[in-house]
Structure formats: structure tokens, C-alpha cells
Amino acid sequence: MTTQERAIIAAVGAGRMGRGVAIVFAYAGHPVRLIDVKHSRPTEDFDRLSKEAGTEIRATLQMLVDLGLAPEGSVETIASRITIVDREWAGGALADAAVIFEGVPETLEAKRDAFDLIGKAAPADAIVGSTTSTILTDELQAMISHPERFLNAHWLNPAYLVPLVELSPGEKTDPAVVDRLKGLLEGIGKVPVVCKASPGYIVPRIQALAMNEAARLVEEGVATPEDIDKATKYGFGFRFAVLGLLEFIDWGGGDILFYASRYMKDAMQDDRFAAPKIVEDNMAAGRIGLSARAGFLDYSDMDIDAYRKGRLAGFVDMLTLLGATRPPVL
Known part of the structure; x- marks a missing residue:
């Protein structure tokens, strides 16, 4: 054309x-x-x-x-x-x-x-x-x-x-x-x-929370800006360049998020760390992710081993991109 x-x-x-x-x-x-x-x-x-x-x-x-x-x-x-x-x-x-x-x-x-x-x-x-x-x-x-x-x-x-x-x-x-x-x-x-007409759409809404939390870490003296950025690049960003946020919840298990949210809410004395109702509902229904073949996503007809291997291959690609691969010591 x-x-x-x-x-x-x-x-x-x-x-x-x-x-x-x-x-x-x-x-x-x-x-x-x-x-x-x-x-x-x-x-x-x-x-x-x-x-x-x-x-x-x-x-x-x-x-x-x-x-x-x-x-x-x-x-x-x-x-x-x-x-x-x-x-x-x-x-x-x-x-x-x-x-x-x-x-x-x-x-x-x-x-x-x-x-x-x-x-x-x-x-x-x-x-x-x-x-x-x-x-x-x-x-x-x-x-x-x-x-x-x-x-x-x-x-x-x-x-x-x-x-x-x-x-x-x-x-x-x-x-x-x-x-x-x-x-x-x-x-x-x-x-x-x-997405529906909603303030912040999807990405700006999620990133506003993440960026403000990073700024609070600096404000509270938890870590230096340099180490916070290193943590987001080599940990947070590394994982979410391969797995979507909801996919990651299913990957690790919605039960982990449920209990971690409850602990963080109590430890920080702040409701901003509370899990939303949908996480509690999934937990109650047993939809906790890969292990149950149901979570935010449906894994009922999926070859789980092949899926895991494919996502791990994505992580390897990210390691290569970041120059963080190392040969084994034999």
C-alpha cells in the first residue's frame, strides 16, 4: 500500500x-x-x-x-x-x-x-x-x-x-x-x-501510586534515591516488564498478596496498604492463581509448565538486556 x-x-x-x-x-x-x-x-x-x-x-x-x-x-x-x-x-x-x-x-x-x-x-x-x-x-x-x-x-x-x-x-x-x-x-x-472513562486511565493511575510511594521512601529515610531507583529497575521493573501486575499476583499467589497487605496495613497503620475487596473475594473463593488454575486470569486449559518456562525465558531476556547475566562457576 x-x-x-x-x-x-x-x-x-x-x-x-x-x-x-x-x-x-x-x-x-x-x-x-x-x-x-x-x-x-x-x-x-x-x-x-x-x-x-x-x-x-x-x-x-x-x-x-x-x-x-x-x-x-x-x-x-x-x-x-x-x-x-x-x-x-x-x-x-x-x-x-x-x-x-x-x-x-x-x-x-x-x-x-x-x-x-x-x-x-x-x-x-x-x-x-x-x-x-x-x-x-x-x-x-x-x-x-x-x-x-x-x-x-x-x-x-x-x-x-x-x-x-x-x-x-x-x-x-x-x-x-x-x-x-x-x-x-x-x-x-x-x-x-x-478502559472506562476513569481518572488516570490505567498506567497513570498505577504509576502515580508507585511514584508517590517511592518519594515517601526517600522522605522517611528508608533508602537513598539511588538505591530506590536501583531496586525498582532491577526488581520491580524487571519483573513487570515480563509479567503484568495481575498476572504477577497469580504467579506468586493471591494469598501472598492477601496476607502481605494485611501485615503492611497493620505495620504501617495506613489503609493505603489494605487489599481491595476483589483480592479478599478471590481468596475466599480459592482463586489464588496458578496453583489453583484460576485467579485474575484463567489457567484451566493452559500447559502450566510450558507457560512458566516461557515467562522464565522472558526474565532471561531481561537479564541479558540489563547486562546482568553471569556464567555458572563449574
Whole structure:
């Protein structure tokens, strides 16, 4: 399929997120319109932004070449698929866009202005996704015409490297729109997940707790920042790069989490360490993970030995990546 035959992508907002999304789709062969939406700016200001954005995009692509993710000599080919557009010409740039990602600053005023622009110029069937990391889908959905084609599409920085995209449909989102966007993202090598409109989505909600707890460890003098980071890199991060959090609960046993949570809650005198009801319910029902062939995940038809070996092979890969493998002493 040629670039001309691929869906046209528009990124409304020419800041860091818009540039990252533009790189992702241009890398995958799509024509991209990167639209600056600032009002009434002198021509020389737009020329400056356009030059700056183009320079940053090419520098990022060159970095991908240097890292072995793109072939030598591909920077200009990929960058040429991105057209940087001033607000004055946004109507034409949006008129034939199949998918539009809004990436303006995190204020309702800025969002409303961007959606007004999109609503006036974009096709009625164009998928519109907001990259917001803070504002819930249903609140934004009310701002856009044809709300059934709207959902949040939360990318994690840097968008051109992190595979995950969290999709959060609203009450009025057409399920077919979610499926279409999932298919598009999977087709360019991304890993989309779907979640309800909830503060923090999935990753930001989990990482907020982890980051705050790491900061508390420093505050309490438990360990140095250097050792805390070493512990998260070689322990926490090492394991969860191979096993998902819920998979890890099942791997070790939900009963371990149940008792550990009870001890931590009492020892720290803090309810933030208490297990949620679902952990208690699983414990009561005997759904404690691999050993019971049921936990958060279903292992009833799985070859457990082959599964364990596969995950251990993943750990070995991580050891190699971290340069932490050692030959045996014979």
C-alpha cells in the first residue's frame, strides 16, 4: 500500500504530543497533517514554529536511525510525509482526514477551541481522539459534533517508542469507532487497550501510586534515591516488564498478596496498604492463581509448565538486556 492509499492522519496541536503522534504515523507510511492552532499569529512566528518542529522531527527520526529502528537514509522520506499547517489552512488540512488526534494544552478552553475547529472542517465520519491525560471522555464528548465518533486516546511519552495507547470511549462513543481505531493502531505496531472513562486511565493511575510511594521512601529515610531507583529497575521493573501486575499476583499467589497487605496495613497503620475487596473475594473463593488454575486470569486449559518456562525465558531476556547475566562457576 502506498502512502497515498493510507488513511490521512491529522494532529491538531503542534506541540510535543502532536509531533510524537505525527512521527508514529509517518514512520508507518501515513500522510500526516500537523496543525498549529494558535490564533492570529504573525507569519514569521508560524515560520519559526514550523522550522523548529521540522528540526525536532528530523532529529528524532535520526535518533531512531542511530538506534537501529529505521534504515540509513530514511529520515527525509519519513519526514516528507508530515505537513505542518497554520490555523489559517486548517480547514483544508482536516477536510479529508480519516483520523484526528487533538493534542492542545490541558484546559477546557483550549480543548473547546480545537473541537470547534475540527467540527467545522472535518468529515462527519472522521474518528476524533483526544490525547488528554487528565480530562474524562464524557466531559469532552459534549464539546464535539457527532460525539459518537469521539473517544480519548492517551499516548504515553515518547509516543514514537512506547507501544501502549489507552483508549477510553465515552457513553456516546460508537463501539465500531473503538474497533476501527484499535485496528489502525495495531496495524502500525501499537498495543491499544480499552478502559472506562476513569481518572488516570490505567498506567497513570498505577504509576502515580508507585511514584508517590517511592518519594515517601526517600522522605522517611528508608533508602537513598539511588538505591530506590536501583531496586525498582532491577526488581520491580524487571519483573513487570515480563509479567503484568495481575498476572504477577497469580504467579506468586493471591494469598501472598492477601496476607502481605494485611501485615503492611497493620505495620504501617495506613489503609493505603489494605487489599481491595476483589483480592479478599478471590481468596475466599480459592482463586489464588496458578496453583489453583484460576485467579485474575484463567489457567484451566493452559500447559502450566510450558507457560512458566516461557515467562522464565522472558526474565532471561531481561537479564541479558540489563547486562546482568553471569556464567555458572563449574
